[in-house]
Amino acid sequence: MKERFLAALLGLLPGGCAVAADFLVEVRVQVQRGCMLVGQQRDAGAQALGRIDLGSTARLDGPGAPVSGVLLSQRPPRLECNPDTPYQVRVDGGQHGGAGELRFLASEDAKARPIPYRLYRDAAWREPVAVEVSQAARVPDSGTVELPLYARIDRLAWVPRAGQYADLLKVTVTW
Numbered sequence: 001m002k003e004r005f006l007a008a009l010l011g012l013l014p015g016g017c018a019v020a021a022d023f024l025v026e027v028r029v030q031v032q033r034g035c036m037l038v039g040q041q042r043d044a045g046a047q048a049l050g051r052i053d054l055g056s057t058a059r060l061d062g063p064g065a066p067v068s069g070v071l072l073s074q075r076p077p078r079l080e081c082n083p084d085t086p087y088q089v090r091v092d093g094g095q096h097g098g099a100g101e102l103r104f105l106a107s108e109d110a111k112a113r114p115i116p117y118r119l120y121r122d123a124a125w126r127e128p129v130a131v132e133v134s135q136a137a138r139v140p141d142s143g144t145v146e147l148p149l150y151a152r153i154d155r156l157a158w159v160p161r162a163g164q165y166a167d168l169l170k171v172t173v174t175w
Contacts, residue, residue: 031082032082033081033082033085033175034081034082034085034175035079035080035081035082035085035087035139035175036079036080036081037077037078037079037173038077038078038079038080049071049073049077049171050071050072050073050077051071051072051073052069052070052071052072052149052150052151053069053072054067054068054069054117054151054153055067055069059159060115060153060155060156060159060160061155061156061157061158061159062155065153065154065155065156066152066153066154066155067152067153068125068150068151068152068153069150069151069152070123070148070149070150070151071148071149071150077146077147077171077173078144078145078146078147079139079144079145079147079173079175080143080144080145081139081143081145081175082139082143083139083140083141083142083143084138084139084141085138085139085175086136086137086138086139086175087136087137087138087139087145087173087174087175088134088135088136088137088173088174088175089134089135089137089147089171089172089173090132090133090134090135090171090172090174091119091129091131091132091149091169091170091171091172092131092132092169092170092172093131093132094167094168094169095167095168096114096167098131099131100130100131101118101119101128101129101130101131102116102117102118102131103116103117103118103119103131103167103169104116104117104167105117105153105165105166105167106165106166106167107161107163107164107165108163108164109161109163111161112160112161112163112165113158113160113161114165115153115156115160115165116153116154116156117151117152117153117167118151118152118154119149119150119151119169120149120150120151120152121135121148121149121150122148122150123148123150125150125152129149134174147171147173149171
């Protein structure tokens with residue numbers, strides 16, 4: 001009797017008796033919102049992203065003003081995320097402070113006045129980037145967001161001293 005029971009369990013019963021069982025297996029994945037800053041190492045801390053070169057000019061109070069430039073980088077910043085993911089971009093006041101929409105370029109010459117400038121998100125200068133104000137948006141269906149940055153020095157009412165003027169900005173992208 002034990003042998004017959006064991007044979008039945010193993011499906012070895014003579015006479016063509018077959019036993020079958022069906023099983024259902026569910027396969028699934030949970031896709032969470034996430035982003036990746038393409039061309040940049042997220043965990044490496046602050047890195048040099050590029051330069052906005054406003055060129056050379058003798059005067060900033062005449063017909064040559066305003067002067068403007070765009071972020072130049074070997075690896076332009078681009079955010080790749082799941083579509084409809086919210087993200088924020090914030091730019092600090094720079095090394096020489098700033099308030100509202102103004103930031104300042106400074107010279108190593110202690111007698112030189114800082115030169116005010118503004119940042120924009122667009123080349124038409126319609127979307128200013130205020131100091132320490134997060135600009136929120138959502139990633140489009142393409143899943144890719146360019147992160148452009150433009151700078152502009154408006155016509156000054158005074159003539160700056162000759163020399164190199166610079167600022168260093170910290171750009172923070174969160175998602």
